[in-house]
Structure formats: structure tokens, C-alpha cells
Amino acid sequence: MSISRFNAVEKASNRKAVEAIIPDIKVSEYYGENVFNRRAMKKYLSKETYKALTIAIDNGTPIDREIANHVAAGMRMWALEKGVTHYTHWFQPLTDGTAEKHDAFVEHDGNGGMIEEFSGKLLVQQEPDASSFPNGGLRNTFEARGYSTWDPSSPAFIVDDTLCIPTVFIAYTGEALDYKPPLIRSVEALNQAAKEVCEYFDEEVKKITCFLGWEQEYFLVDEDLYSARPDLSLTGRTLLGHESAKNQQLDDHYFSAIPSRVQEFMKDLETECYKLGIPVKTRHNEVAPNQFELAPIYEECNLANDHNQLLMSVMKRVSRKHNFRVLLHEKPFMGVNGSGKHCNWSMGTDKGANLFSPGKNREDNLRFITFIVNTLMAVYKYNALLKASIASATNAHRLGANEAPPAIISSFLGTQITEVLDRFENSAIEDAIEVNDKKRLSLGFGQTPELLLDNTDRNRTSPFAFTGNRFEFRALGSSVNCGTAMLALNSAVAYQLKQFKKEVESLRAAGKSKEAAIFEVLKAYIKESKPIRFDGNGYSEEWKEEAAARGLDCENSVPLQYDAYLKPDVVRMFQDTQVLSQKELEARNEVKWEIYIKKVQIEARVLGDLSLNHIIPVVIRYQSVLLDNIAKLKATFTEEEYEELSVEQRHLIRKIAGHITAVTTMVEEMVEARKKANQIPELRQKAIAYHDTVAPYLEKIRHHIDDLELMVDNQMWPLPKYRELLFIR
Numbered sequence: 120m121s122i123s124r125f126n127a128v129e130k131a132s133n134r135k136a137v138e139a140i141i142p143d144i145k146v147s148e149y150y151g152e153n154v155f156n157r158r159a160m161k162k163y164l165s166k167e168t169y170k171a172l173t174i175a176i177d178n179g180t181p182i183d184r185e186i187a188n189h190v191a192a193g194m195r196m197w198a199l200e201k202g203v204t205h206y207t208h209w210f211q212p213l214t215d216g217t218a219e220k221h222d223a224f225v226e227h228d229g230n231g232g233m234i235e236e237f238s239g240k241l242l243v244q245q246e247p248d249a250s251s252f253p254n255g256g257l258r259n260t261f262e263a264r265g266y267s268t269w270d271p272s273s274p275a276f277i278v279d280d281t282l283c284i285p286t287v288f289i290a291y292t293g294e295a296l297d298y299k300p301p302l303i304r305s306v307e308a309l310n311q312a313a314k315e316v317c318e319y320f321d322e323e324v325k326k327i328t329c330f331l332g333w334e335q336e337y338f339l340v341d342e343d344l345y346s347a348r349p350d351l352s353l354t355g356r357t358l359l360g361h362e363s364a365k366n367q368q369l370d371d372h373y374f375s376a377i378p379s380r381v382q383e384f385m386k387d388l389e390t391e392c393y394k395l396g397i398p399v400k401t402r403h404n405e406v407a408p409n410q411f412e413l414a415p416i417y418e419e420c421n422l423a424n425d426h427n428q429l430l431m432s433v434m435k436r437v438s439r440k441h442n443f444r445v446l447l448h449e450k451p452f453m454g455v456n457g458s459g460k461h462c463n464w465s466m467g468t469d470k471g472a473n474l475f476s477p478g479k480n481r482e483d484n485l486r487f488i489t490f491i492v493n494t495l496m497a498v499y500k501y502n503a504l505l506k507a508s509i510a511s512a513t514n515a516h517r518l519g520a521n522e523a524p525p526a527i528i529s530s531f532l533g534t535q536i537t538e539v540l541d542r543f544e545n546s547a548i549e550d551a552i553e554v555n556d557k558k559r560l561s562l563g564f565g566q567t568p569e570l571l572l573d574n575t576d577r578n579r580t581s582p583f584a585f586t587g588n589r590f591e592f593r594a595l596g597s598s599v600n601c602g603t604a605m606l607a608l609n610s611a612v613a614y615q616l617k618q619f620k621k622e623v624e625s626l627r628a629a630g631k632s633k634e635a636a637i638f639e640v641l642k643a644y645i646k647e648s649k650p651i652r653f654d655g656n657g658y659s660e661e662w663k664e665e666a667a668a669r670g671l672d673c674e675n676s677v678p679l680q681y682d683a684y685l686k687p688d689v690v691r692m693f694q695d696t697q698v699l700s701q702k703e704l705e706a707r708n709e710v711k712w713e714i715y716i717k718k719v720q721i722e723a724r725v726l727g728d729l730s731l732n733h734i735i736p737v738v739i740r741y742q743s744v745l746l747d748n749i750a751k752l753k754a755t756f757t758e759e760e761y762e763e764l765s766v767e768q769r770h771l772i773r774k775i776a777g778h779i780t781a782v783t784t785m786v787e788e789m790v791e792a793r794k795k796a797n798q799i800p801e802l803r804q805k806a807i808a809y810h811d812t813v814a815p816y817l818e819k820i821r822h823h824i825d826d827l828e829l830m831v832d833n834q835m836w837p838l839p840k841y842r843e844l845l846f847i848r
């Protein structure tokens with residue numbers, strides 16, 4: 120039974136802050152204490168095992184069974200000392216979120232007793248039933264085998280009494296069933312391609328690491344208010360609710376003082392994160408009331424993504440202790456900002472250089488331009504794919520709305536980089552080389568690289584912005600696994616870098632010098648990729664028109680946006696970089712369409728139920744009160760007086776009746792539309808039908824109910840209103 124509105128409001132407003140439990144030692148002393156990191160490895164593994172394992176981790180080479188056995192024994196000892204009783208393979212199925220199946224360490228010892236066991240075999244591989252997870256037809260129930268396989272590059276960790284081993288989830292036939300395998304492959308593809316291009320500038324570079332620094336936005340809502348809203352509990356967002364008279368107009372929430380209840384939650388959350396080795400650093404209020412943000416220090420891409428996945432589950436757990444529910448939905452409330460997950464992305468060499476930072480000499484600066492321009496080219500060529508990579512039923516409510524980037528991918532460079540590229544494009548190759556040979560001036564900014572790090576020139580409306588030494592991909596939704604977008608970006612840039620190298624080499628084969636060849640290709644790229652560059656207001660109407668004229672992808676329908684994954688050039692790109700096969704791409708799209716359908720379907724069901732069983736009965740009751748009132752007026756007064764005194768009520772009754780009819784008819788139509796869509800066997804077509812014929816009702820019905828909220832007696836209204844949900848005291 121869901122709790123009643125006034126009960127919930129009363130409980131929420133009387134709630135005291137729950138004090139956080141903070142260790143009385145410095146963070147540096149307990150950081151990573153629940154992680155089997157290198158410090159723990161050193162302590163619990165033999166010298167030989169430690170060495171073999173770290174070499175395998177650093178080079179991505181396989182680990183043999185004997186080493187795995189030693190590692191498992193060390194891990195077990197470490198975990199048992201920490202009171203751990205169970206272990207699980209932790210993976211990221213395509214549903215979003217993480218999956219785990221816990222097994223106890225105990226086994227029969229053969230003498231009627233028990234013994235704690237954990238072998239290399241159990242560490243390395245398990246066989247969860249793959250058919251129960253979304254797999255796009257890659258697994259049938261009668262042949263359900265799938266393997267979860269240890270990913271040694273991400274360290275094992277302890278949550279509560281369970282040792283969690285990060286794994287990849289693959290089908291018996293080898294196809295990836297989760298986010299991790301293609302993400303790892305894309306990181307490797309980027310490493311290879313970027314390293315080969317880096318060799319033009321520095322032959323000693325042996326490895327390129329891809330970095331990710333996410334920023335996680337979220338809302339908090341009091342637990343009882345959440346329970347009193349079936350829509351929040353079942354869909355993660357409010358399907359109804361008139362805007363509060365005050366929300367974010369005054370901009371008084373952003374960066375303002377954090378309420379004490381929230382502050383205590385954040386402290387506990389951060390402590391948990393530190394124990395798990397998640398290097399969280401920044402916390403602040405966001406623009407909307409009850410909206411907050413958390414950001415860590417950036418890390419290697421695969422590890423950073425695991426940490427984000429882990430963070431989301433830790434958030435859910437810790438918020439309960441503080442009588443909150445955390446909302447990771449992209450648009451929980453209409454009329455206030457939604458939540459995104461910005462992905463700050465960069466590449467670095469094993470010698471510590473950031474490929475998106477200009478350097479002090481000619482080579483470094485040419486390298487900087489090479490990587491910026493190739494990234495732009497990749498984003499330009501694959502803008503539809505990048506958009507598909509962030510598209511979802513839930514993120515669609517945010518994109519195109521007022522606060523978020525529109526459903527068009529473009530890149531902001533800022534005035535300084537734009538000038539540098541303009542100058543580069545217009546300089547004669549000979550001049551540039553001559554200037555470079557004198558090791559002076561370089562590309563016009565060689566002496567003043569620090570200028571470029573100036574971070575003030577920022578455009579918050581751009582979905583893919585250069586921010587000084589990295590690109591910030593801002594279009595991701597708050598609930599999503601960063602892996603989808605990161606693997607698309609990494610693969611596209613890797614593929615682009617390979618093309619670049621090919622073109623440079625063919626010019627060199629035709630007799631051009633290395634530098635002249637690089638200049639020529641980059642100049643052509645700067646020209647070609649211009650349509651993706653946009654420094655203006657990405658939220659304006661004019662931009663939508665201009666973007667279409669520039670040939671950028673402007674598709675607004677999520678099911679159709681997914682088509683980008685199966686375009687021949689995209690399939691070729693993923694195959695060439697060996698990140699995803701055509702079969703995997705097709706299967707993943709099936710999963711995406713299916714998830715889209717289910718999300719809309721659930722929302723439609725919940726809204727139907729709320730409308731007919733929660734709202735309309737109350738509205739009718741209120742209408743009866745009005746009717747009763749006018750009947751009494753009629754009995755009491757003369758005809759003339761009655762006419763005058765009841766005019767407003769009669770008007771209101773008519774308006775209410777109009778809304779009742781509209782809501783009930785539209786709910787019926789929505790059910791019909793669903794029934795019709797459900798007949799369609801093919802998932803893509805079905806998703807399109809859900810988008811075109813079912814989803815529009817969600818908005819239309821809500822509109823009427825939100826109007827009714829302002830008409831009906833406040834005492835009768837059954838669901839907590841926005842003003843009650845949105846302001847934590």
C-alpha cells in the first residue's frame with residue numbers, strides 16, 4: 120500500500136538529519152581499504168604472482184590458470200580477514216545497472232564439516248544463465264550458456280559481506296552480452312591507432328591511455344514522498360504534477376548551501392566511495408531544487424566506468440540510510456532541469472603527456488592539432504552514431520528541452536582553438552614548415568601554450584565541447600552506462616586516426632616529406648569537418664535549422680536514431696576496429712528497441728492506472744461537492760440570485776467535466792494504441808509505433824491532469840505535489 124500524501128508530507132517535513140559515520144582517520148589512510156589494489160596484492164600474493172599479475176594487467180595479456188589459482192588464494196585470504204563470506208562475478212548487462220549472483224565461499228570438506236574455498240577456476244569464469252538478460256536473440260533459452268570472465272584490469276572489491284569480481288559477460292559463441300567487452304576493445308583500438316600516429320611526433324611513446332572523468336547529476340527525494348508517488352517508484356519519474364509556483368527561477372539552488380540532511384548523506388556517500396577506491400572530489404548543488412552533482416578525479420576509461428556503475432549502486436544504498444531515494448532518471452520533474460552525466464574524455468601517453476594539451480615545442484603542438492582535428496573529424500563523420508549512443512527513452516525527455524543540448528551533435532572549440540585552426544588552414548605549408556624549422560612561433564601559439572588552458576571561454580550549451588585539455592561529452596543521460604557512448608567515441612576516433620595515417624603515408628609514398636604530408640591532410644580535414652563546429656547557442660531554434668542545412672543528423676525519434684548503428688559505414692568502422700561485429704550490433708539494437716518499448720509501455724500503464732484509479736475518482740468527488748453546493752444555492756436563493764451566485768461554480772463544473780472526458784477518452788485511446796502496437800512482431804517497427812502512437816498520449820493526458828491539479832481542492836489531491844517533492848528542508 121502506498122502511503123497517503125499528507126502522511127508522507129508530514130513525515131518528510133519533520134525528518135531530522137541522520138548523522139554520517141566518518142572514520143576518525145584521514146581519507147588517505149583508509150582510501151581503497153575495500154579494494155584488492157596493488158597494495159593488497161603486494162601483501163597477499165607471492166612476489167612471482169604479483170609480478171605476473173601486474174604485467175598482465177599493464178599489458179592486457181592473458182593470465183594462466185596457475186597464476187589465477189595463486190591470485191584467488193590471495194584474494195580469498197584478504198577477503199576472509201575482512202569478514203567476507205560470499206563472492207560474486209559483477210557485470211554490466213545491457214539493462215543498465217549491474218548484475219551479481221552471490222555464492223558462499225563454503226564447501227564440504229569431506230569430513231562432515233565446511234571449508235572456505237575459492238579457486239582460480241571460480242575467479243576466472245562462471246556461467247550465469249544468459250537468456251535471462253537482454254541479449255537481442257544472441258541466446259535462446261534452450262542454449263542459454265553465457266560466461267562471465269574476470270577482468271583483471273579492474274580490481275576486485277568488497278561490498279558488505281561479498282567479494283565482487285569485475286567480469287565481462289559473453290555468450291557461449293563469443294558475442295558480448297554486456298557493455299564491458301566492446302569498451303575494453305575500443306580502448307585497445309584507440310591505444311593502437313593513437314600510438315601509431317604519435318610515432319610521427321615522438322617515437323618513444325609505447326602506450327596511449329584513454330581517460331574518463333564523469334560528472335554524475337542526481338535528485339534526492341524523501342523516501343515517504345517517493346513511496347506516495349507510484350509513478351516515481353515504478354518509472355523513476357513523475358508522470359504528473361503541475362509545476363511549483365517556485366522552482367528554479369531564482370537560480371538560488373545552484374552552488375548554494377547544501378541542506379544538512381543532504382550534507383550528511385553526501386559525507387556517508389563519499390566515505391563509502393573512498394573505501395571502494397572511487398576518487399570522488401567535487402560535490403555541489405545543481406540548478407534544479409533537490410538536484411546535486413558528484414564528480415571524481417578522472418581515471419582510465421574502463422576503470423572510471425566501473426567506478427561510475429559502482430557509485431550508482433552505492434548511492435542507492437546510502438540514500439536509504441538517510442531516508443532518501445536517489446533519482447537517476449534523466450527527467451524526474453517537468454519544468455525543472457533534468458540530470459545528465461558529462462563525460463570528460465582525453466588521451467595521455469605513457470610519458471605523461473596529454474594529447475589534448477599543446478606543448479612547448481613544434482612536435483608537441485603539431486601533435487596537439489593532429490589529435491584535435493582528428494577527433495573533430497570523427498565526431499563529424501559519426502555524429503549520428505554518437506547521438507544514437509546516448510539516445511534512450513528516458514534521455515529523450517532531456518535532450519531538446521531547455522537546459523540540455525538539443526538532439527544534434529556539434530562541437531564547441533572556443534575562440535582560441537578556432538583561431539589556431541583558422542590560421543593553420545590558411546597558412547601555406549611551406550611557411551609553416553619554415554617557421555617550424557626555425558623552432559619559433561611554431562603555429563602561432565607555441566610560445567604561449569598556457570593561454571590555451573584558459574577555461575573561461577566555455578559554452579554550456581554544446582554537447583561536445585573542448586574544455587582546455589579534454590573534450591566534454593555532455594549529452595549522456597544521468598542513468599546511463601558511460602560505456603555505450605565511450606566505446607562509440609573511442610572506436611570512431613581510432614578508426615579516424617587509422618585513416619589519417621593511411622592518407623599521410625600515401626602522400627609520403629608520393630614523395631612528400633612527413634611534415635608536409637601531415638599538414639596537407641590536416642588542412643583538408645579542417646575544411647571538411649567544419650559543419651560539426653558550432654560555438655553559438657545550441658539551444659536556439661535557428662541552430663536546428665542551420666544544423667539540418669549543414670547535413671548534421673537531426674532525427675528526433677529515438678527508435679530511428681538507433682538506425683545509425685547499422686549504417687554500412689558504421690558497421691565497417693566497428694568491424695575494422697574489432698570493437699563490435701555486425702551480429703553484435705544487430706543484437707544490441709534489438710535490445711535497445713526492446714528497452715525503449717518496455718519503458719514507454721510501463722509509463723503508459725502507470726499513467727492509465729493513476730488517471731483512472733487515483734485522479735479521476737477524486738476529481739469526480741470534488742465535482743460532486745460543487746454540484747451539491749449549487750443545488751443548495753438553488754434551494755436557498757431566488758432564481759435570479761442563484762444565477763448570479765453559482766456562475767463560477769457552474770463554469771468550473773463544466774471545465775472539470777471537459778477534463779474528465781478528455782482524460783478518460785485519451786486513456787482509452789492510449790490502451791488501443793498499445794494493443795495495436797503490441798501486434799507488431801518486429802521490434803524496430805514496434806518501437807516506432809510506441810514512439811509515434813503511444814508516447815504522445817503521455818504528454819497529452821498529463822496536461823489535462825496538471826490543469827485539474829490547480830482546480831481541485833488541495834485537501835483532496837491524492838499525490839504529493841511538486842512543491843512538496845522538490846524542497847528538502
Ligand code: ADP
Nearest residue numbers: 330331332333334414415416417463464465589
Ligand atoms: P565542470 O562542472 O566545471 O565541468 P567538474 O569539476 O564538475 O567540472 O568536473 C570535471 C571533470 O573532468 C572531473 O571528473 C575531472 O576529473 C575531469 N577531468 C579533468 N581533466 C581531465 C582530463 N584531462 N581528462 C579527462 N577528464 C578530466
Ligand code: MG
Nearest residue numbers: 334401412414
Ligand atoms: Mg561539474
